[in-house]
Amino acid sequence: MNPPAIHPKITPIYQTSVFKFEDLDAVQQYFDEPGSRYLYSRNGNPNSDELAEAVSRWEGGAGAVATGSGMAAIFAALLTYCQAGDHVLCAADIYGGSAALLNLELSRLGIAVSYVPFEELYDLAPYVQASTRLLLCETMSNPLLRVVDLRRLADECRQRGLKLVVDNTFATPVLTRPLALGADLVLHSVTKYLAGHSDVTAGAVVARTAEDAGRLRQIGTVFGLTLSPMESWLSVRGLKTLRLRVAAHSENAGLVAEFLEAHPAVRAVYYPGRPTHPQHALAAAQGGGRFGGMLSFRLPDEVAVVNAFMQRSRRFPFAPSLAGVDSSCSQPLSTSHRALTDAQRAELGITVGLIRLSVGIEPVEELLSDLAQALK
Template identity: 80%
Template sequence: MEIIPKITPIYQTSVFKFEDLNELELYFGEPGSRYLYSRNGNPNSDELAEAVNRLEGGAGAIATGSGMAAIFAALLACCQAGDHVLCAADIYGGSSSLLNNELSRMGIAVTYVPFEQLYDLKQFVQPTTRLLLAETMSNPLLRVADLRRLATECHQLGLKLVVDNTFATPMLTKPLTLGVDIVLHSVTKYIAGHSDVTAGAVVAADPETAARLKQIGVLYGLTLSPMESWLAMRGLKTLHLRMPAHSHNALAIAEFLQEQPGVRAVYYPGLPDHPQHALAKEQGHGLFGGMMSVLLADDAAVVNRFMQRSQRFPFAPSLAGVDSSLSYPLGTSHRYLTPEQQADLGITVGLVRLSVGIEPVEELLADLQQALR
C-alpha cells in the first residue's frame, strides 16, 4: 500500500541510501535528482527554502541554521578578501559584530553609513566596495528604508543591495520586486513565529547568486536541520494570518502609548508622525508590522519597574513570536557598540523594544496601563 502524506514527513536522517554505483553517478550527474547527505540537502530544509523563495519571488534560496548564518552567507556570496562593504548604521547589533569582529579577520572591511546619507553613497564608495547591507525596518528604532530608491543608488554605483527583511516579512514588503539583489531573514522571528525555532533564510534575485549561496551553505555547514526546518515550515503556513494581527495590535498599542505621560517617544511606522510613515504605508501595503520601541525615562530603575510590573510582555531578548515580549537594546542586541555609536543611534538607557503578539489587544493594553501607572 502506497502511503502519501499530506504534510511532508520529518526526514530525521543525516544520510540517504544508494542502491548501487549507478545511483551514485545519477546523483552527481543530475543535481537535485536525489539526496546524499543532509548537509548537502534535505527534503525539509529544501521545502522551507523553496517556500521562502516563492514568497519573496526569488531565483533560489537556502535555509540556514540561524539568522546570523543567513547574514554570513549573503555577505560571502558577494565578497572575498580585500573587498569593502557598506552597512547602514541603523543595523542589528549582531550584523555589526559579525562585520567588525569576524569578516574583518577575513580581510573584508566595512564603513557604516548614517541613515540620513543612505541615498548619497558615492562619498563612501571605494574601488573595492561590493555591496550595501541594510534593513527594511531598522532595529531597534524602526526607521524605514526606501528600497526602490536605495537599489537605484546602489546599482548606479555598481553595488549589490543586501536587505534584512526580518521585521517586515514578505507579507509587508518583497524587496526583490523593488530591485534588491539579496534578501535575508532570521526565520527564528516572524516566519517561524512561535519562538521555538532557530533558523535563517537567504534569497537571491538571480540564479548565479542562488547557486553561490548553495555552495556556501554546503561548504561552511550552514544547513538547517530537518526538525527545525519542519517546525519553521509549519509556522510559515500561518504567516499571512499572523502579520495583519501583529500589525493591528501594534498600531492600537502605539496609539495608546503616545498618550501616556511616562512615555517620552514611540517609534512605530504606523503612526502618522513617524518620519517615514507614508513610505512605510506604501512599501508595507498598509501594514506596519508588530515591532516598536518606546522611550521611557533614562533611568534604569524606571525601566526595571516597568519590566517587573508587566505580565504580558516578558523580558526576552528576541522578537516576533505570537506571544508578546519586550527587549532592551542597550543591554542585548546593541550591547557591544561603543557608547558613541549607541548615542548616535538613539539607543539610551530608557529605550525599550516591544514585540507585539497576537493576543487579544485589550489584554495587552490593560497590562501596559498597569505597568506604566
C-alpha cells in the same frame, strides 16, 4: 503483500543524516543530475529544501538556502559577494549582531566595513571605494523602526555598481518584497516572524538570480550552515499562518503604539504606523497599508524606571528576541546592540530608557491593560 501507498498531505520529517544508494550508478546520478536525489543532509534534505523553496516563493526569488540561524543567513549573504580585500557598506541603523559579525569576524578575514548614516543612504558617493561590493540594510531598522526606501536605494546601488542586501526580518514578505524593488539578496531570521512561535532557530537567504542562488547553496554546504530537518519542518509549519499572523501583529501593534503615544510616562514612540513617524507615508506605500508588529518607545534614562516597568509587566516579559505570537519586550542597550561602541549607540539614540516591544496576537485589550498598570 505489498505495503499500501502512502501519500501524506504534510511532508514527513526526514530525520536522517545520510541517504542510501543502490550502487555506484546511483551515486554518479547524484553528481550528474543535481536535485535528482539526496546524499547527506548537510548538502540537502527534503525538509530544508522545502523551507528554502517556500521562502523563495514568498519573496519572488530564483532560489534560496535555509540556514541554522539568522546570523548564518547574514554570513552566507555577505560571502556570496565578498572575499578578502573587499569593502562593505552597512546602514548605521542595523541589528547589533550584524555589526558584530562585520566588526569582529569578517574584519579578520580581510573584509572592511564602513557605516552609512540613515540620512545619507541615498547618496553613497562619499563612502564608495574601488573595493566596495555591497550595501547591507534592513527594511525596517532594529530597534528604531526607520524605514528604508528600497527602490530608491536599489537605484543608488545600481548606479554605484553595488549589490543590495536587505534584511527583511521585521517587515516579512507579507508587507514588503525587496527583490521586487531592486534588491539582489534578501535574508531573514526565520526564528522570528516566518516561523513565528519562538520555538525555532533558523535563517534563510533568497537570491534574485539563479547564479547567486547556486552560490548561496555552495556556501551553505561548504561552511555547514544548513538547517536541521526538524527545525525546517517546524518553520514550514509556521509559514502556513504567516499572512494571518502578520495581520494580527500589525493591528495590535498599531493600537499599542497609539496608547503609548498618549501616555504621560512615555517620552517617544517609534512605530511606522503612526502619522507622527517620519517615514509613515513611505511605510504605508511599501508595506501595503500595514506596518508590522515591532515598535520601540522611550522611558526616562534610569535603570530603576526600566526595571520597574519590566518587573510589573505580565504580558510583555523581558525576552531578548522577537516576533513570536506571544508579546515580549527587550532593552537593545543591554541585549541586541551591546556589541556596538558607545559612540555608535549614542549616535543612534540607543539609551537606557529605549524599550523595544514585540507585540503578539493576544487580545489587544489584555495588552493595553497590562501596559497601563506597568507604566503607573
